[in-house]
Amino acid sequence: MEFSEKQLEILHVAEKLFATSGFDGTSVRDIAHEAQVNVAMINYYFGSKDKLLDDLFTYRVEKFKMDESILQLTIPVMDxxxxxxxxxxxYMNSSLAIYHILAIEAGVKKRLMLSDSYKNLKKHNLNVISSILQKGVDAGEFRSGNDPILIHATMMGTFMNFQMNRSFLKSELNLTTDEEYSQYMESTLVIHLQRTIKALLTYEY
Amino acid sequence: MEFSEKQLEILHVAEKLFATSGFDGTSVRDIAHEAQVNVAMINYYFGSKDKLLDDLFTYRVEKFKMDESILQLTIPVMDxxxxxxxxxxxYMNSSLAIYHILAIEAGVKKRLMLSDSYKNLKKHNLNVISSILQKGVDAGEFRSGNDPILIHATMMGTFMNFQMNRSFLKSELNLTTDEEYSQYMESTLVIHLQRTIKALLTYEY
Amino acid sequence: MEFSEKQLEILHVAEKLFATSGFDGTSVRDIAHEAQVNVAMINYYFGSKDKLLDDLFTYRVEKFKMDESILQLTIPVMDxxxxxxxxxxxYMNSSLAIYHILAIEAGVKKRLMLSDSYKNLKKHNLNVISSILQKGVDAGEFRSGNDPILIHATMMGTFMNFQMNRSFLKSELNLTTDEEYSQYMESTLVIHLQRTIKALLTYEY
Amino acid sequence: MEFSEKQLEILHVAEKLFATSGFDGTSVRDIAHEAQVNVAMINYYFGSKDKLLDDLFTYRVEKFKMDESILQLTIPVMDxxxxxxxxxxxYMNSSLAIYHILAIEAGVKKRLMLSDSYKNLKKHNLNVISSILQKGVDAGEFRSGNDPILIHATMMGTFMNFQMNRSFLKSELNLTTDEEYSQYMESTLVIHLQRTIKALLTYEY
DNA sequence: AATGAATGAGACTTCATTCAT
DNA sequence: TATGAATGAAGTCTCATTCAT
Known part of the structure; x- marks a missing residue:
């Protein structure tokens, strides 16, 4: 699907507002005002508020697909x-807005959960993780019997927890700006998750 | 705070509906109808819809306080x-409704985040974790240098991830009923988290 | 169904406006304004604009049921x-507004036509006419073989034609006021229809 | 007035939709879509939605003019x-769409009623009827004193009644298709009206 | 203490029309 | 001549809340 520049602006604004105030908490008026367009234009471009969310999701979903080419790299499976x-x-951190929306609205049953692209995204990512695990088992580096679902839930859940408790954690970690918080996640949090998963996969009980 | 029987019924209904449809997605009329009370009664009893959420949170928050008495147990720190x-x-699983609300609405900045009791809850739980870590380090069982924030985020995030992707994961795990899903979380998921945290705390890099 | 005084006022106003400007041509705002009530009150009382039309119809439909007690009168069938x-x-003339609506909106397929009470009304009236025809045939006063449907269509169609061309016919008949027009219909038009039907029923070809 | 092919297509589509859903119930978008033209084209060609209705009427009005040449036929006035x-x-049956519109929208005061061509049409038809009546009276075949207005109202009203209660009457008369219904009107209904008017004009009270 | 009635504000959406090209 | 883009106005309806009782 192709979006015009105005459409993209609307999508970006909507993304921000949905992430900040939720889907129901954001009015079409709010979006129109922030995007400096006519209220009617949202419906003109996207048909309805619901379809706007769909389009936003479709537009962003590609970002969250794990890159499966890493499987081909001739480096240690640990790396x-x-x-x-x-x-x-x-990637998640770079477009945390949509992920926030996804996490929030996925819970409210009626919406995105049903979306096929959402399911496909999840399945794709689980497959990538599964392949890595298999590769590690084959190389004798990982214990066998680990469930990719649990690995993925740990990784993504921990990240989301940081997203959803931003303001509390920011003050708790003495991080003053959003940039610092972002850096924290891309460094400390990443290391934590790498260690956690690695420990889990190699630990002998 | 003391709640009358009617107030409690309203709170329970609100909890269920907020968890299912979100705060904005639930109308005062919905609550009144389901609780079989007059619409005006919600405002009469709680002042406003927002204050109803506050009260609901206050009413439930105690449940989520980790029991610090476990620190006194004369059993191995690992246990x-x-x-x-x-x-x-x-505990979270037994009142997932409120937790769902908390996770969702906490993200929407304006609301619960500001609540002192929310902060206090978080701090309390972090302290309990911190004490356990210290105990383990003192006993020479855990590596030092682990951040309770990361431990907590891992534990709670992973759990929440299971909550928010219920329908997808249910089908992925071939669990047909909510009871099965619930059991899965209290057994397999608990074991996974126990192993994960233990591995992390004892792993040598 | 019972209607409060305010509801009745709204119904009366709606009746007038629907008759004047059609259902689609009348806005809820118009009704609210003319009835001097809040716009929200229309939905509060009737649920929706569509249901308002339903209720209006239900409220008025009784008026249009032919009185079947005339069949018991011990007077010549001609009388x-x-x-x-x-x-x-x-009766039609006394509440021409609703009849106007009925005639107009019945044509627009989706609406009242489907209503059971509309069908029942029609069937009832056809039955009364049918009984009169039978009585006349039995008394040897009417030819047999007349279809009540055609009799009814003639009577009602002619009346409606006068309703729908009111302004043209008013000037054509040199009637200056609506009262005069009304009197014309209750006298001249009635006589015309009585003669027409009588002629039809007794005429030998 | 001359209409281009595109304009004609638009007119035909508009005629159909107005007849089906009423003027207010039909949007310019609906027309444009069904006619496969740009939305702006309706205004470009016709100026406004209202003027489109005017033009449609003007375009069709000729059809409803009674053919006055029948007055010159050297056949019995009864024939x-x-x-x-x-x-x-x-003729009415062959373009019932526009007639439907006319009947419906003529009632809504603001519109076509004001149109001069509408008045002229009515007057023309009344004149034709009037001439026939006169011819019959002169030939000693009709009673004098009959009002062409009443004759016309009876004829047109009865026909319109069949138009506006199509679905009810179709089922009542056991006619399954629109073609059958159409045939019924052109045979049974015509005979009924011929008899009715003839009876009325010759009946002695 | 409790509630039925009422309402102002604002939600989303559709409309006929205009404008720039 | 023709049209895609855009928009102000208005549509219906739902909302949380208040008020009189």
């Missing part, structure tokens, strides 16, 4: 794992 | 850790 | 026929 | 009357 975690967090 | 994880997930 | 025509036109 | 009724119903 592939590290790379995967790092990229995933980095 | 204390296991117990903490197990109880925490169990 | 029963005259009486039927006279009463029918008189 | 002239029969012919007039037959042709009138046939």
């Amino acid at each position: 592939i794992l590290d790379e995967m975690v790092k990229s995933y967090i980095k | 204390i850790l296991d117990e903490m994880v197990k109880s925490y997930i169990k | 029963i026929l005259d009486e039927m025509v006279k009463s029918y036109i008189k | 002239i009357l029969d012919e007039m009724v037959k042709s009138y119903i046939k």
Whole structure:
């Protein structure tokens, strides 16, 4: 799907506002005002508020697909794992708005959950993780029997927890700006997750 | 604060509906109808819809306070850790409705985040975790230098991830009923988290 | 169904405006303004604009049921026929507004046509006419083989034609006021219809 | 007035939609879509939605003018009357769409009623009827004192009644298709009206 | 203490029309 | 001549809240 420049602006504004105030908490008027367009234009361009959310999701969903080419890299599987975690967090962090929306609205049953592209995204990412695990088991580096679902939930859940408790954690971690917070996630949090997953995969009980 | 029987019924209904449809997605009329009370009664009892959410939170918040008495148990620190994880997930799972609300609405900046009781809850739980970590380090069982914030984020984030992707994961895990899903979380998920945290705390890089 | 005084006022105003400007041509705002009530009150009382039309119809429909007691009168069947025509036109004329609406909106397929009470009304009236015809045939006064549907269509169609061309016919008939027009219909038009139907029923080809 | 091919297509589509859903119930977008033209083109070609209705009326009005040449036929006046009724119903039936519109929208005061061509049409038709009546009286076949207005109202009203209660009458008369219904009107209904008017004009009270 | 009635504000959406090209 | 883009106005309806009782 192709979006005009105005449409893109609307999408970006909507993304920000949905992330800040939720879908129901954001009015079409708010979006129109912030995007400096006519109220009617949102419906003119997207048909309805619901379809705007759909389009926003479609527009952003590609970003969250894990890059499966890392599987082909001729580097130790441990490094592939590290790379995967790092990229995933980095991508999510770079468009945290849509992820925030996704996390919030996915819970409210009626909406995105039903979306096929959402399911496909999830399945794709689980497959990538699954392949890495298999590669590690084959190389004798990982214990077998680990569930990619649990790995993914740990990685993504921990990240989301940081997103959703931003203001509390910011003060708790003495991080003053959003940039610092962002850097924290891309460094400290990434390392934590890399260590956590690695420990889990190699730990002997 | 003391709530009358009618007030409690309203709170319980509100909890369910907020969890299902979000705060904005639930109207005062919906609550009144489901609780079989007059629409005006919600405002009469709670002042406003916002204050109803506050009261609901206050009413439930105690549940989510980690039990600090486990620190006094004369059992190996490893078992204390296991117990903490197990109880925490169990409590959250037993009142997932409020937790769902909390997770969703906490993200929407204007609301609960500001609440002092929310901050206090978080701080309390971090302190309990911190104490356990210290105990483990003192006993020579845990590596030092672990941040309770990261531990907590991992535990709670992973759990929340299971909450928010319920329908997708249910089908992915071949769990047909909510009871099965609930059992999965209280068994498999708990074990996963226990292992994960333990691995992390003892792993040598 | 019971209507409060305010509801009745709204119904009356709606009746007038629907008759004047059609259903689509009348806005809820118009009704609210003319009835001097809040715009929200229309929905508060009736649920929706569509349901308002339903209720209006239900409220008025009784008026248009032909009085079947005339069948019991011990007078010549010819007089029963005259009486039927006279009463029918008189009743229709006394609440022409709703009849206007009915005629107009019945044509627009989606609406009232489907309503059961509309069908029942029609069937009832056809039955009364049918009974009168039978009585006349039995008495040897009417030819047999007349279809009540055609009789009814003639009577009602002619009346409606006068309703729908009011302003043209008013000037054509040199009637200056609506009262004069109304009187014309209750006298001249009634006589015309009585004669027409009588002629039709007794005429030998 | 001359209409281009595109304009004609628009007119035809508009005619159909107005007849189906009423003037207010039909949007310019609907027309444009069905006619496969740009939305702006309706205004470009016709100036406004209202003027489109005017033009549609002007375009169709000729059809409803009674053919006055029948007055010159050297056949019994009774046959002239029969012919007039037959042709009138046939013409109306052949373009019932516009007639439907006319009947509906003529009632809504603001519009077509004001149109001069509408008045002229009515006057023309009344004159034709009047001439036939006179011819019959002169020939000693009709009673004098009959008002052409009442004759016309009876004929047109009865026909319109069949138009506006199509779906009810279709089921009542066991006619399954629109074609059957159409045939019914051009045969049974025509005969009914011919008999009715003839009876009325010759009946002795 | 409790509630039915009422309402102002604002939600989303559709409309006929205009404008720049 | 023709049209895609854009928009102000208005539509219906729902909302949380208040008020009189």
